[in-house]
Amino acid sequence: xxxxxxxxxxxxxxxxxxxxxxxxxxxxxxxxxxxxxxxxxxxxxxxxxxxxxxxxxxxxxxxxxxxxxxxxxxxxxxxxxxxxxxxxxxxxxxxxxxxxxxxxxxxxxxxxxxxxxxx
Amino acid sequence: xxxxxxxxxxxxxxxxxxxxxxxxxxxxxxxxxxxxxxxxxxxxxxxxxxxxxxxxxxxxxxxxxxxxxxxxxxxxxxxxxxxxxxxxxxxxxxxxxxxxxxxxxxxxxxxxxxxxxxxxxxxxxxxxxxxxxxxxxxxxxxxxxxxxxxxxxxxxxxxxxxxxxxxxxxxxxxxxxxxxxxxxxxxxxxxxxxxxxxxxxxxxxxxxxxxxxxxxxxxxxxxxxxxxxxxxxxxxxxxxxxxxxxxxxxxxxxxxx
Numbered sequence: 001x002x003x004x005x006x007x008x009x010x011x012x013x014x015x016x017x018x019x020x021x022x023x024x025x026x027x028x029x030x031x032x033x034x035x036x037x038x039x040x041x042x043x044x045x046x047x048x049x050x051x052x053x054x055x056x057x058x059x060x061x062x063x064x065x066x067x068x069x070x071x072x073x074x075x076x077x078x079x080x081x082x083x084x085x086x087x088x089x090x091x092x093x094x095x096x097x098x099x100x101x102x103x104x105x106x107x108x109x110x111x112x113x114x115x116x117x118x119x
Numbered sequence: 120x121x122x123x124x125x126x127x128x129x130x131x132x133x134x135x136x137x138x139x140x141x142x143x144x145x146x147x148x149x150x151x152x153x154x155x156x157x158x159x160x161x162x163x164x165x166x167x168x169x170x171x172x173x174x175x176x177x178x179x180x181x182x183x184x185x186x187x188x189x190x191x192x193x194x195x196x197x198x199x200x201x202x203x204x205x206x207x208x209x210x211x212x213x214x215x216x217x218x219x220x221x222x223x224x225x226x227x228x229x230x231x232x233x234x235x236x237x238x239x240x241x242x243x244x245x246x247x248x249x250x251x252x253x254x255x256x257x258x259x260x261x262x263x264x265x266x267x268x269x270x271x272x273x274x275x276x277x278x279x280x281x282x283x284x285x286x287x288x289x290x291x292x293x294x295x296x297x298x299x300x301x302x303x304x305x306x307x308x309x310x311x312x313x314x315x316x317x318x319x320x321x322x323x324x325x326x327x328x329x330x331x332x333x334x335x336x337x338x339x340x341x342x343x344x345x346x347x348x349x350x351x352x353x354x355x356x357x358x359x360x361x362x363x364x365x366x367x368x369x370x371x372x373x374x375x376x
Contacts, residue, residue: 002252002283002284002287005251005252005253005255005284005287005288006166006167006287009166009167009169009170010166012169013162013164013166013168013169014162017160017162018160024157025157028166033312033313033316034287034313035283035311035312035313081309082309082312082316082346083309083312083345083346084345084346084348085345092344092345092348102165102166102167102287103162103163103164103165103166104162104163104164104165104166105161105162105163106159106160106161106162106163107159107160107162108157108158108159108160109157109158109160110156110157110158111156111157111158
């Protein structure tokens with residue numbers, strides 16, 4: 001359900017940026033801490049874009065690992081579960097470097113001159 | 120993936136397609152096909168950017184009337200409505216309260232809170248895909264529009280019962296409260312870290328049931344600290360009223376801005 005809502009937001013943003021142009025690919029960046037299930041996001045994308053202007057466009061998901069920087073020992077840890085803890089000294093005074101991303105990075109659209117030719 | 124194009128005779132194909140269908144290739148203008156194609160447009164915008172813009176507008180409207188808002192979230196059945204009912208009773212005489220009540224289809228929760236002095240605005244979320252699982256900024260905007268903000272001090276936004284989706288959608292609130300029932304088990308913060316990380320305060324509800332349960336509250340608190348070290352914890356029972364004073368103190372502080 002979560003992915004469906006997020007996907008709805010993606011479709012709205014993409015349509016705005018595409019501004020009528022044919023969209024072929026959408027690149028999004030999703031941090032580990034967002035709890036987004038990629039399969040569900042892909043499924044939502046298929047469901048929401050089918051029979052729309054975005055139909056056939058590819059959704060590409062880049063996964064960003066959750067990385068914390070320890071303010072005590074300075075070590076960087078890539079988390080493999082959502083507990084914010086330094087992997088070196090096990091303290092919890094850590095700052096989040098990445099992992100909360102939820103961004104549309106870019107969209108690939110048909111180049112205007114080609115669009116002219118195709119139609 | 121091949122580049123889709125359409126010929127004037129109506130056939131369509133990608134350019135790396137198998138030629139197992141019949142169409143003429145001398146129709147349509149293929150000049151420059153190789154050097155044109157796809158243009159990449161940088162977006163670099165949060166997926167939730169539009170929601171966040173509306174949330175900011177909600178917040179500006181609230182602040183324009185010196186109103187503060189709290190987003191109250193929990194799983195279904197954790198006791199949000201029961202806690203809010205207590206809250207309206209306890210704070211209703213000193214603060215002018217409004218409630219935005221998010222519910223998928225019914226007015227049962229809103230009915231439960233009616234007649235306690237607060238202005239209630241019901242937002243049914245069933246317009247979405249079979250019922251949205253959360254309130255987003257646009258829905259809350261509609262809900263706030265039905266309240267007279269000039270006559271309020273504090274708006275309590277009762278989100279849809281769900282431990283995943285509501286945490287992602289800011290609605291213009293000044294603080295986020297989460298109601299967790301001890302019957303939910305100790306591991307919930309690790310299973311739903313987005314929600315538990317989002318909370319400014321976690322009301323640990325139904326503590327009156329602890330003697331009857333095997334649940335280890337210390338282990339829950341350790342798990343909560345692991346995902347959200349800064350959250351304030353208030354042990355409460357909406358049934359007995361235990362902890363409601365502390366919760367109301369927290370709300371008073373939010374309302375005072």
